[in-house]
Amino acid sequence: MLNINAGSLTSLPGGRSSRRTVLQAGGAGLLGLSLPRALAAEELASATGGRAKSVIFLFLFGGPSQLETFDMKPDAPDTIRGPFQPITSRTPGLRICEHLPKTANVSDRFCVIRTMSHTYNDHSGGGHYIQTGHRWDVPIGAGFNATPRDWPSIGSVVEYLGQQRSGGHAATLPSYMVVPNFLGRLQEYKVQLRRPGEYGGWLGRGVDPVTTAVDKRDAGDNPYWRDMTDEELTFQIQGLASGPGLTVERLRRQRSLLEAFDDARSRLGDSTTLDVYDRFQQRALDLVSSERTRTALDLQAEPAALRDRYGRHLFGQSTLMARRLIEAGVRFVTVHYDCVDGYSWDSHRNSSDVQKHLLPTMDQALSALLVDLEQRGLLDETLVVCMGEMGRTPKANASWGRNHWSTLFPAVLAGAGVRGGSVVGETDKDAAYAVTPPTSPEDLAATIYHAMGIDPELRLQEPEGRPVHIVDGGRPLLELFG
Template identity: 40%
Template sequence: MSGIGPSLHPRFNRRSVLQAGSIGLMSLGMNHISALREASASPVLPEIKAKNVIYLFLSGGLGQHESFDMKPEAPADVRGEFRPIPTSVPGIDICEHLPLLAQRAKHWSLVRSLTHKYNEHSEGHVIMLTGRNTLPPTFNASKPMPGDWPSIVSVAGSLLPQSNNLPPAVVLPQKLIHSSGRVIPGQFAGVMGPRHDPWFIEASPFHPKTKGAYPVYEFNHQKGPMHTAGLKYQAPNLALSEEMTQPRLMKRMDLLKNIENQRRRWDQEASTRSFDRYRQGVISLLTDKKVHEVFDVTNADEKTLERYGRHSFGWSCLMARRLVEYGVNLVQVNLGGNESWDTHGNMFPHLKNQLFPPTDQAVSALLDDLSESGLLDETLVVMAGEFGRTPKISHLPQHYDLPGRDHWGACQSILLAGGGITGGTVVGASDKHGAYPVSDPQTPESFAATIYNALGLPPTAAWHDDADRPHHIYHADPIPGLLV
């Protein structure tokens, strides 16, 4: 497959123009219609095992020393300021500032030996969001490229059957965008083609300066706590506009039928059926109150908001739980956009006061909800970033008042819960400084395979390009030692 070069302009046939016009007739913005982009049917239609995945992605990179692989016996410039606390599972200690997760250790397991060779943000994003340990030939750190590897969400979304009026795989609450405004690569379908791009539920606004779980835990890496006016968490508005009454909608539908009849005379290809499904999906979303309730997380009941937190991390985890309950199989939740976890400086106060409290609260509430509803057994929750942090603490006084750690792809810890894995276990180990794996090293490929396996995708699963060539999705076995 070849992408359109930067100096060329896309060409549109009559069918595409009519489809675009039909969308406009229903008074739906293109930002909403793009969310309804449907993948072409794959030759592989696996038998789904009624399992789901929630991928909590920590853009910026969580330090293993400050979270799940603490080194209390290491020198001070390695171990840092935080101390370990025992969890509810004897022998497993984690950071003192994650007390709620520590109480729920029976639900989760750790992998302390995930490793890759990349230390730059865009590279790490591509590696961990696509599950490929090599960069694509067309990789460009400044922007996504048509030749990029497809994201895990794109692959799963193209192979999993749609069970309701929502796509089988979504990303929330925002695209990952650098403070400079460039879109970070690794999030899209790449070589699969833009029609397989994920549905981004863009509920969280982009702001170049702010980080973290606004409005309660908003901060800036240089300035500390912030309170930016105008930040509002708002899911897609799928309701009919005031002027679009039900009778007017029906009239528009009659007009759409006429346009569709014209288009059928021009083109009898299979894409006609695809357009039918687009239209049905739009109308279903407009009229389905359950979908509106799934998205309306900021108006949840008081008890629920108290548990998850009235902040962007809590609302995002709550939406993920509702989406899985509704039938969406894979939900990627970006816990903080704009590389929120990139703690080069002021690391200890920002983790302690701004990043860990909302994460500990929201993820613990998510695990509780899934467990109480019976969904945890069939839902794998994974939490990872694009890399870990350097073994030694460093200080960049020209940028930060206090020290932090730099990027480190060679070792990071990831958390996994539910989905049939054995809770309260640890896979792999790092050396005494948390720098490199010393046992059971795991790769981004084994990480991705664990997600695909939890979704019920078989080892033979593949997506097919426009020339009908298969591209197999498994490049390693799932992480061993996790399944019951």
């Protein structure tokens, strides 16, 4: 812990402050050393990590079953082992579901963590936990939507640090984007859902992700797994009008109006909330009027054969979009494979959609992404994470539907120095519990930060002024890296 004595920092011999001391002092804002001036800590962290210039987070919301993906138990009792058969992969000892053949063929590029585990057995809370590394403060059943009190997502912390490096101004392209929609946008539910976990939370709206929007045809449509036309794959910036009337000149007029509003407001008195909102809107306008952004969001620039390889469904094209965005300079891109019909990966009823739609589309997109990144020389500097927020109960119903089971579920990590063809963790005979120490969301967050060269011990100030660690208690999984 940082020691303060008569206004001086505890130092190493020769007057050099330790790396941890600099981090903690910067995070606490001590002695005038604000966070922007402590960002050298991010450079120091790259000495032991930091190969990942960017992260692509494929979030399979709803909770894929461990028993139908990467932890198959063909010798388990009939009520547990599942309806699908295992196939061999390029990883010794790793048996993968028969409906993931393309993924099995590239398993030498990724590592499977079999022992992800937490105790928030709920979608919203689980999604918050996985994307932030912090447990949600809303009790199970007490809410579904994001709140301003939530912990900032990993992507929002990356965005925040990027803005601090540039003196508080967002770059032309953001550090953090979410595609194809904010989590919950297409879900059919009794209220409009904006699931927690992907936002700036108490860090403020200014570090929320820039999010695209892609609509479905009607209430019964699931675009995540059906082929879509180029006319449907709009990837418009969420919150800005679209259509033929949206021209660069019109956007410039909108910006001029926004600037005039800012001038008028400044004469009336400042408002932090309005200022943050204005900056967020300004950034969206800058993005959509930028030639660089329009180029990055133009999927039709990709060869047809490559688009076919990813799959013409929304998940496949969104995964390809993520590759285009990180290639353009975005540091953290989350791709949601969301529930639309109320179930999808949340497969309580049966395994039919899992077999026919979910596994094949995930198989197509994940395998294509890894090969594409490798061929472009980007895999060594891009961390790919693919997972859900929970697993499924070992015991299934008669039609092979399974309920929530956050006690055990898998995660796939690749790139940025992750040892391909490896498996971390052992599970029991029913894929119910970890036999080796479980891997927590805190561990996952610490690992992602470490891979990006951001020290997990960095501290930020909450609105009340209390310095808090970006990860509390997690450890980077160094054994993942070769």
